[in-house]
Amino acid sequence: MSPAARRHFAIAILLCAAAFAAAMAGEEAPAAGPSLKEILEKLPFGLHGFVETRAGTRVQRNRYISETASMAEARLQLEASKTFEIGDYRPEARVKADFFYDGIEKHAFADLREANIVFSPFEFLDLKLGRQVLTWGTGDLLFINDLFPKDWESFLIGRDDEYLKAPSDAVKLSFFADAVNVDVVYTPRFRSDKYVDGSRLSYWSDALGSLAGEKAVVRDTEPDRWLRDDELALRLYRNLSGYEIALYGYHGFWRAPAGMDPLTGKATFPRLSVYGGSVRGPVGKGIGNLEVGYYDSRDDRGGANPLVRNSEARFLAGYEQEVARDLTAGVQYYLEWMMDYGDYRRTLPPGVRPRDEVRHVVTTRITKLLMNQNLRLSLFVFYSPSDSDAYVRPKVHYKIDDHWSVEAGANFFLGARDHTFFGQFEENSNVYGALRFSF
Amino acid sequence: MRAWTALGIVLAGLTASAGEDNPTVEQIVEKANLAAYYQGDDGRANVHMVITDSQGRTRERQFVILRRDVKDGADQKFYVYFEEPADVRKMAYLVWKHVDKDDDRWLYLPALDLVKRIAASDKRTSFAGSNFFYEDVSGRGLAEDTHELVETTAEHYVLNNKPKDPKNVEFASYKVWIDKKTFLPKKAEYADAEGKVYRVVEALEVQEIQGFPTVVKSRVQDLKSGGNTVSTFADVKYDLGLPDDVFSERYLRRAPRKYLR
Numbered sequence: 001m002s003p004a005a006r007r008h009f010a011i012a013i014l015l016c017a018a019a020f021a022a023a024m025a026g027e028e029a030p031a032a033g034p035s036l037k038e039i040l041e042k043l044p045f046g047l048h049g050f051v052e053t054r055a056g057t058r059v060q061r062n063r064y065i066s067e068t069a070s071m072a073e074a075r076l077q078l079e080a081s082k083t084f085e086i087g088d089y090r091p092e093a094r095v096k097a098d099f100f101y102d103g104i105e106k107h108a109f110a111d112l113r114e115a116n117i118v119f120s121p122f123e124f125l126d127l128k129l130g131r132q133v134l135t136w137g138t139g140d141l142l143f144i145n146d147l148f149p150k151d152w153e154s155f156l157i158g159r160d161d162e163y164l165k166a167p168s169d170a171v172k173l174s175f176f177a178d179a180v181n182v183d184v185v186y187t188p189r190f191r192s193d194k195y196v197d198g199s200r201l202s203y204w205s206d207a208l209g210s211l212a213g214e215k216a217v218v219r220d221t222e223p224d225r226w227l228r229d230d231e232l233a234l235r236l237y238r239n240l241s242g243y244e245i246a247l248y249g250y251h252g253f254w255r256a257p258a259g260m261d262p263l264t265g266k267a268t269f270p271r272l273s274v275y276g277g278s279v280r281g282p283v284g285k286g287i288g289n290l291e292v293g294y295y296d297s298r299d300d301r302g303g304a305n306p307l308v309r310n311s312e313a314r315f316l317a318g319y320e321q322e323v324a325r326d327l328t329a330g331v332q333y334y335l336e337w338m339m340d341y342g343d344y345r346r347t348l349p350p351g352v353r354p355r356d357e358v359r360h361v362v363t364t365r366i367t368k369l370l371m372n373q374n375l376r377l378s379l380f381v382f383y384s385p386s387d388s389d390a391y392v393r394p395k396v397h398y399k400i401d402d403h404w405s406v407e408a409g410a411n412f413f414l415g416a417r418d419h420t421f422f423g424q425f426e427e428n429s430n431v432y433g434a435l436r437f438s439f
Numbered sequence: 440m441r442a443w444t445a446l447g448i449v450l451a452g453l454t455a456s457a458g459e460d461n462p463t464v465e466q467i468v469e470k471a472n473l474a475a476y477y478q479g480d481d482g483r484a485n486v487h488m489v490i491t492d493s494q495g496r497t498r499e500r501q502f503v504i505l506r507r508d509v510k511d512g513a514d515q516k517f518y519v520y521f522e523e524p525a526d527v528r529k530m531a532y533l534v535w536k537h538v539d540k541d542d543d544r545w546l547y548l549p550a551l552d553l554v555k556r557i558a559a560s561d562k563r564t565s566f567a568g569s570n571f572f573y574e575d576v577s578g579r580g581l582a583e584d585t586h587e588l589v590e591t592t593a594e595h596y597v598l599n600n601k602p603k604d605p606k607n608v609e610f611a612s613y614k615v616w617i618d619k620k621t622f623l624p625k626k627a628e629y630a631d632a633e634g635k636v637y638r639v640v641e642a643l644e645v646q647e648i649q650g651f652p653t654v655v656k657s658r659v660q661d662l663k664s665g666g667n668t669v670s671t672f673a674d675v676k677y678d679l680g681l682p683d684d685v686f687s688e689r690y691l692r693r694a695p696r697k698y699l700r
Contacts, residue, residue, distance in 0.1 A: 048528060083696050092696065126689070133552045134552055135551055135552040161551065162550040164551075165550075165551050165552070174689065176684070181688075181689070242535065242543045244556075244688075282540075285541070286560070287556045287558045321560075322559045322561055325564055326564055328559070372492070372565060372569075372570075372666070401498060402499055403524070438525035
């Protein structure tokens with residue numbers, strides 16, 4: 001797209017916002033003709049979405065990224081869905097796409113988030129085919145057995161929570177039986193996380209032994225052969241009088257770089273299998289959850305290959321309770337335990353900062369609703385006592401009316417050292433605000 | 440002569456029904472509970488809420504509610520599918536109501552494909568940002584209050600109710616007007632420790648649907664804030680034969696269209 005076309009695109013999105021707002025405002029003036037709502041209801045399919053502008057800025061100078069702004073975008077999301085009146089279990093098709101102008105990358109994007117069809121060929125089977133967002137597991141912003149693609153960049157710069165989840169092009173089969181339900185997700189081609197690569201957020205580079213940014217963007221080589229670099233995810237679950245019990249399996253690749261190709265120096269996504277389980281249910285006055293997983297790093301089972309991440313065991317325990325009216329508090333404890341740590345240390349290339357054998361993380365979430373639940377204050381904190389670093393996410397969300405909402409928040413990273421998980425992002429700390437019109 | 444006989448029968452009928460119309464307080468609250476929350480074995484309704492704040496600004500909610508009784512007068516399951524406003528559209532909310540322990544609640548967020556467990560244990564918090572409480576929607580446990588019949592009028596039994604555990608609720612007492620014929624609660628007034636009424640819940644319109652007297656329009660007034668919410672119930676149906684598995688994770692993730700329209 002030429003700069004002029006991009007500018008037109010951005011202006012078009014903003015005009016859409018204004019037009020929708022005017023149409024909705026017109027609803028109260030009966031003489032204004034059919035309202036937007038009436039027009040939308042006349043369509044042969046349901047059409048919904050939102051228009052949003054969102055902007056953010058770093059709160060300190062970043063030595064590795066020249067842009068001060070962390071986000072500046074105008075976005076239109078459209079979602080069309082249609083239920084076909086065929087049989088008892090009606091097939092449903094859905095398409096959801098985002099069109100946005102990203103003022104940081106100075107580029108307009110069209111992002112197809114969902115394009116799928118759901119139907120039930122048999123009463124005990126649901127099939128969902130196509131591009132879809134997938135989530136399972138019990139953690140709150142901590143994922144052990146949910147290995148579906150994530151967009152960490154969106155999360156860290158303060159886009160809506162929705163964008164933490166990247167879609168999968170997959171087939172999901174769900175079998176339902178009294179004894180156990182089974183989900184099978186087959187993805188014919190691997191897709192990596194949108195991880196922090198230095199293009200927009202600075203990061204710690206093991207290769208350079210220092211922080212890095214736009215001058216040292218991670219180059220990777222992604223497994224991308226159809227039907228060969230494929231993924232399989234499995235969940236067996238059932239509800240035992242209010243307690244949700246699940247077993248999980250995954251066969252695919254590390255979702256974020258976990259290795260290096262010594263010939264090209266490119267980051268790699270080595271093969272990975274994960275086996276795990278979880279339970280969630282009422283504990284005392286609240287909800288408790290436990291989740292475990294074993295990460296079998298199949299390209300380095302012995303742990304002596306310094307170019308591939310070792311196997312790991314992961315554990316999570318959480319508890320959430322309503323502590324007062326419209327005030328909810330949750331805590332989680334999470335650990336990652338590296339297997340074959342002796343081999344890792346023995347084969348670690350000189351100059352590379354070693355990771356700890358065990359990484360501990362504690363999180364807290366506090367949510368308070370005010371003004372008839374139209375104002376939501378929330379605070380999420382990740383704190384790692386072993387890494388001595390933290391990530392603090394405060395957020396304020398206010399629903400002005402049934403269409404308009406405003407949001408402000410921040411992503412603060414703190415750390416004693418440059419190479420730790422959250423500490424490496426310190427210079428990316430940012431604040432942001434957003435205005436959205438939903439229809 | 441025939442007229443006198445007829446009158447005699449009518450009078451006898453009246454006397455007989457008056458005899459039956461002297462139920463105990465326990466019978467009244469039990470019947471009222473069944474009439475208000477357990478009609479049929481299951482049911483559905485399209486609910487429209489208009490929430491008006493003290494300055495006259497309105498917000499609207501549109502959702503479908505499905506209910507299935509596990510046991511009459513006891514455990515129930517609810518499924519709520521939100522249609523409006525846009526920011527909650529397609530969210531689904533599942534409640535397994537328990538009489539002897541905290542309810543199980545789940546919320547499905549479609550944009551993230553996330554089934555979230557809700558830790559909320561307080562039932563006297565706003566339902567979907569309206570002036571209705573969760574308890575107004577799903578019922579309040581009969582054992583949680585003491586009930587006293589304070590008055591019997593031509594149309595109503597008037598009961599005064601006091602919480603056994605006042606720390607858990609915002610009211611000191613509430614008075615309920617129960618229709619003598621249908622046993623539907625027609626009005627409830629909640630009073631604070633000073634005896635001042637600050638919250639009124641009323642049935643504004645009742646219709647008979649499939650033989651069940653049904654509140655099709657109700658209102659909550661918050662006299663302290665000056666706000667109110669009016670709910671209207673459309674397409675009410677009973678005894679649909681809702682399968683138990685509609686109230687499960689499967690249909691949280693995939694709305695049970697067949698029962699939603």
